[in-house]
Amino acid sequence: MSMSIVHRITGAALYFGMLIPALWLLALAVGPAWFQPVQELFGSWLGRLILIGYTWALMHHMLGGIRHLIWDMGYGLTLEAADALAWATLIGSIVLTAALWLGAYALGVL
């Protein structure tokens, strides 16, 4: 049940969080005058925290969305299936977020 409101909350967070990729793209396009401060912002511990949160919100909303699409097709509507899908959404979002960020560090991207 709480998964549905979390789906809405992550959606709202991603809505405002859309400013993050917009800022990054603009910084890339405009040049070093914008890119330097943006890089520092994203590289700070607070910036990193926000980016990790944004990643998790994206993953959770994506998996939750897939869950809703499965329901739209008429599958997974029993209590047990819905429960399993909810857990899969939560665990999957954490695993994907960790994989993406640890992978980025491991590949030397960050």
Add this chain to the structure above:
Amino acid sequence: MAMRTPLRRVRGLGSAHEGTDHFWMQRLTSVAAVPLTIVVVGVVLAAAGADFAAARALIGSPVVAIVLLLTVAVYVLHMHIGMQEIIIDYVHAPAAKIASLMLNTAFAAVVGLACVFAILKLAFGS
């Protein structure tokens, strides 16, 4: 015969008989967003690991730019409808509701346009 008083009918209350297009648009953008998100995450990782010039070249390259533009369009449409639903669910005072709905459209348009501008600048300009 509809069970509506004349006043209700004049005020347009009752079932809206519309909303299917929003339902469909959300489903369409959701389905499109899944593969696009996966690709964009890959692009962002590649760009983050590259130096400034290489990142600009990557985002500005034709295929990447087209995919990014598609993603921006899909995200903006999806988030606009999503936030509209949130507003309609929770904001009922008429002035606040109208203002919020307008701000929603304004925000979506500005953020979307900013992204499109940046991508096009990288693709075509310097």
